[in-house]
Amino acid sequence: MAVQLLNVTKILQKLTINSKCRIAPALIKNVNENVIHKEVILTNSTRNTNFFNKLPAHDLWKGITSVSNAGKKRGRGKNVSKKNIKDLNRGQVIGVGKANIVWPGLSAPIIRGKELVTQHQLPEDPERQKKLIELRDKMGTFKYAKLSPIERGWSGTKMPGRSIGPPDPIGEDTFDGFDTKVLELKTVFNMKGNFGRKRRLSVIVVTGNSNGMAGFAMGKGLEPKTALRKAKNRSAQKLMHIKIYKNHTVFHDFFTQFGQTKIYVSQKPEGYGLVCHRAIKTMCEVIGIKNLYAKVEGSTNVNHIIKAFFLGLTRQKTHEEIAEEKGLHLVEICKENDFFPTVIASPKEVKKAEDISKDEIIDYHQYCFNGKVVYKKKRHPPFYTKYKSYELYLRKQEKLRNQSDVKKSLIAEYGEIRSFLADKYPECVQYRRPKREEPEPEVEDE
Amino acid sequence: MTLLRHISQKLLINNIKTDTRYKINNTCVACVRLLNYTPKEYDTKTDPAPLFFNKEVQSLLKSLTRVEVAKVFKKRKLGEKRLGDPEFKFMTQEQLDVKLKKAQQKAEELLQIPPVLAVHAQKNKVYSQDPALQGLESSRFVFTDITFGVKDLDRLIVVRELDGTLKDAEWELRNRVNHVYFPRSGRSLKPPRVFEDGYLEDLLNRREYEFVLDLACSQFEPNEKDYQRVTSIVFQHLSDNDGFDLLRSTRHFGGLVFFLVWNKSIDNLLLDLIESSHVDEANKLMELYGKIHKLNYEFDGKLKAVRQFIEKDSTKRGALELAVQAYEELQKQKEQLESGIKAAHGIL
Numbered sequence: 037m038a039v040q041l042l043n044v045t046k047i048l049q050k051l052t053i054n055s056k057c058r059i060a061p062a063l064i065k066n067v068n069e070n071v072i073h074k075e076v077i078l079t080n081s082t083r084n085t086n087f088f089n090k091l092p093a094h095d096l097w098k099g100i101t102s103v104s105n106a107g108k109k110r111g112r113g114k115n116v117s118k119k120n121i122k123d124l125n126r127g128q129v130i131g132v133g134k135a136n137i138v139w140p141g142l143s144a145p146i147i148r149g150k151e152l153v154t155q156h157q158l159p160e161d162p163e164r165q166k167k168l169i170e171l172r173d174k175m176g177t178f179k180y181a182k183l184s185p186i187e188r189g190w191s192g193t194k195m196p197g198r199s200i201g202p203p204d205p206i207g208e209d210t211f212d213g214f215d216t217k218v219l220e221l222k223t224v225f226n227m228k229g230n231f232g233r234k235r236r237l238s239v240i241v242v243t244g245n246s247n248g249m250a251g252f253a254m255g256k257g258l259e260p261k262t263a264l265r266k267a268k269n270r271s272a273q274k275l276m277h278i279k280i281y282k283n284h285t286v287f288h289d290f291f292t293q294f295g296q297t298k299i300y301v302s303q304k305p306e307g308y309g310l311v312c313h314r315a316i317k318t319m320c321e322v323i324g325i326k327n328l329y330a331k332v333e334g335s336t337n338v339n340h341i342i343k344a345f346f347l348g349l350t351r352q353k354t355h356e357e358i359a360e361e362k363g364l365h366l367v368e369i370c371k372e373n374d375f376f377p378t379v380i381a382s383p384k385e386v387k388k389a390e391d392i393s394k395d396e397i398i399d400y401h402q403y404c405f406n407g408k409v410v411y412k413k414k415r416h417p418p419f420y421t422k423y424k425s426y427e428l429y430l431r432k433q434e435k436l437r438n439q440s441d442v443k444k445s446l447i448a449e450y451g452e453i454r455s456f457l458a459d460k461y462p463e464c465v466q467y468r469r470p471k472r473e474e475p476e477p478e479v480e481d482e
Numbered sequence: 483m484t485l486l487r488h489i490s491q492k493l494l495i496n497n498i499k500t501d502t503r504y505k506i507n508n509t510c511v512a513c514v515r516l517l518n519y520t521p522k523e524y525d526t527k528t529d530p531a532p533l534f535f536n537k538e539v540q541s542l543l544k545s546l547t548r549v550e551v552a553k554v555f556k557k558r559k560l561g562e563k564r565l566g567d568p569e570f571k572f573m574t575q576e577q578l579d580v581k582l583k584k585a586q587q588k589a590e591e592l593l594q595i596p597p598v599l600a601v602h603a604q605k606n607k608v609y610s611q612d613p614a615l616q617g618l619e620s621s622r623f624v625f626t627d628i629t630f631g632v633k634d635l636d637r638l639i640v641v642r643e644l645d646g647t648l649k650d651a652e653w654e655l656r657n658r659v660n661h662v663y664f665p666r667s668g669r670s671l672k673p674p675r676v677f678e679d680g681y682l683e684d685l686l687n688r689r690e691y692e693f694v695l696d697l698a699c700s701q702f703e704p705n706e707k708d709y710q711r712v713t714s715i716v717f718q719h720l721s722d723n724d725g726f727d728l729l730r731s732t733r734h735f736g737g738l739v740f741f742l743v744w745n746k747s748i749d750n751l752l753l754d755l756i757e758s759s760h761v762d763e764a765n766k767l768m769e770l771y772g773k774i775h776k777l778n779y780e781f782d783g784k785l786k787a788v789r790q791f792i793e794k795d796s797t798k799r800g801a802l803e804l805a806v807q808a809y810e811e812l813q814k815q816k817e818q819l820e821s822g823i824k825a826a827h828g829i830l
Contacts, residue, residue: 288570304567305564305565305566305567305568306565307564307565308564308565362572364572364573364574365572365573365574365575365578366570366571366572366573367570367571367572367573367578367581368568368569368570369568369569369570369571370557370565370566370567370568370569371560371566372557372558372559372560372565372566373555373556373557373558374555374558374588374592376551376555376585377571377573377578377581377582377585378552379578380570386574386575387574388574388575388576389574389576389577392574398572400569400570400571400572403572448674448675449672449675
């Protein structure tokens with residue numbers, strides 16, 4: 037029975053039409069084993085379904101260019117971004133291919149004039165492939181436009197410190213000469229029972245005409261653009277006048293505090309620059325203050341720094357007010373004037389020496405800081421000054437202490453650095469590296 | 483002017499004539515003269531010193547300086563990288579007055595006019611002659627008496643020449659040796675090249691008169707030829723380019739006025755004074771002119787003396803006459819206006 041069944045199957049195998057199924061016939065197997073062995077190796081089973089033809093293209097692309105929510109939580113696919121997707125179909129049109137064949141009805145009209153267009157091949161276009169590759173290379177390599185050093189903010193491509201232009205005009209009123217700078221840009225969240233966690237951007241900007249008029253405001257929005265616009269336009273609504281002394285610095289030293297942020301601000305002469313916290317520097321640029329020193333003590337929260345600084349600026353007194361308040365002349369003495377006492381402001385009635393009470397603050401600095409004293413750390417000499425090697429270094433350097441002055445005077449006198457022996461021995465001159473000779477441009481004969 | 487300069491340059495180039503007369507001492511640089519001004523030194527034949535130190539002349543020169551304390555103590559560059567922090571102080575009236583009085587004294591000190599002297603004569607005293615020493619050395623020997631407390635001017639500095647004569651050192655050498663042993667701040671061993679014509683011309687064109695004069699004061703002695711060369715060129719340039727305001731309230735204005743009066747070229751200054759309607763100063767200038775050149779002008783508080791000057795001694799007659807006319811018309815208009823105002827108020 038069993039033998040019969042086996043024979044049936046063998047016959048059936050013989051009769052199979054499928055040419056790929058090359059299973060060795062049972063009969064031959066019995067006759068020649070070597071042949072059978074070879075045939076078995078040659079046979080190759082193929083599976084026609086696989087990962088690539090089971091899934092549609094958009095699913096495949098999704099797999100590479102996105103991460104599931106669960107995957108994201110586990111930190112997968114950090115470099116995956118929609119910007120990296122390459123659309124390989126771009127630039128490809130049905131009917132147009134490598135072999136430049138004209139297909140009437142697909143890539144060409146069927147009838148041209150009175151003639152029927154026939155399918156024919158045109159010479160190959162060598163540029164086509166190059167263009168396609170170029171197009172693909174452009175995709176997926178997005179780069180931010182490089183900022184010029186002037187446009188750059190405090191750090192990298194981040195917004196804080198960057199300028200975003202004048203506020204939008206209101207009706208016919210334009211903000212000419214104004215400029216707005218970002219001081220803070222951060223994401224903030226709001227949690228609600230029904231909406232869940234909501235993400236927004238919070239922006240603080242300061243706007244001003246760099247001539248004593250400025251304002252600051254916060255704006256929030258889902259997009260950076262909207263948040264920035266809101267903050268900018270709100271700040272234009274909150275402008276205030278700020279007194280600037282001689283168009284370059286603050287009127288006097290002052291102390292100002294908001295929360296735990298304390299700022300000591302000092303008036304400085306021209307050419308000093310802005311030596312302070314970056315937020316204060318940015319504000320000064322917008323307000324129009326060019327020289328100032330400020331020391332922030334306590335918290336350096338930007339929000340608080342802004343408020344403290346603006347409070348201090350708006351509370352400034354003019355020199356006339358100060359003189360009137362003290363009842364004394366306010367006199368400026370500086371060494372560039374050869375210590376000439378320049379009277380800056382005088383009160384209507386000057387107090388006499390007898391009228392000044394003993395506990396009255398007479399020192400101008402103490403008066404400005406409201407009796408507070410800036411803590412100045414003692415500066416210790418650097419560690420290396422105790423080393424023996426530093427002593428040796430100083431000793432070796434001593435002979436060079438005048439060198440730069442001597443060089444300068446030699447250049448002033450002779451136009452070059454030269455030895456005192458140069459008159460006697462003309463070769464005693466400073467070595468100058470000879471200029472590298474540029475290869476002469478080849479002249480073609482005509 | 484430019485044409486003249488061009489021609490003079492051409493001439494210089496053609497003749498290869500270099501002006502070695504005004505070489506800076508110690509440096510053997512033969513400078514080709516490019517400036518249009520010839521230096522005018524005070525020579526020893528007519529010594530200006532007695533006239534200059536005359537008390538009346540001094541007071542006239544001082545009053546012509548027109549001192550403004552704020553200008554005397556104007557901000558100066560001290561050569562430091564950064565300006566110093568100004569110091570503010572509260573002061574009572576008494577404290578301020580004391581300070582101002584001190585400043586006034588200081589200003590008077592600062593405004594002392596550099597002395598006007600004749601160029602010093604060369605010292606040629608021969609102490610000894612030893613022909614036996616001839617050819618012994620290949621360079622001259624300088625002997626200096628560096629006793630403490632002797633003035634630079636009186637110090638004994640002698641030179642043993644190659645031929646064996648022992649004689650007084652020439653002035654350039656004296657200056658150098660004095661600086662070597664007793665250096666003064668602000669003075670360098672060799673005079674800075676600023677005083678050479680090419681550089682000096684540039685500075686003058688930038689109207690840095692005060693800078694050049696200050697530097698000359700610190701570098702040279704007032705009776706040196708180089709000092710007088712530099713100052714005379716500066717004064718001439720300044721007078722031609724109407725830079726009087728740049729020197730007012732400085733110590734150099736007195737020297738400038740004296741120089742102009744001495745060389746009879748006060749026309750530009752007089753024009754400046756009349757145009758800015760400083761009649762009293764114009765009269766003082768005429769007084770000074772009369773004193774120095776022994777001329778008599780009649781003063782009436784107005785422009786009588788100036789008119790006399792214009793008629794007799796002026797070289798810029800047309801311009802001065804016009805200025806005087808313009809001034810008088812202006813005065814007339816002012817008087818009319820005043821009387822009109824008074825009439826309107828009913829004060830007449």
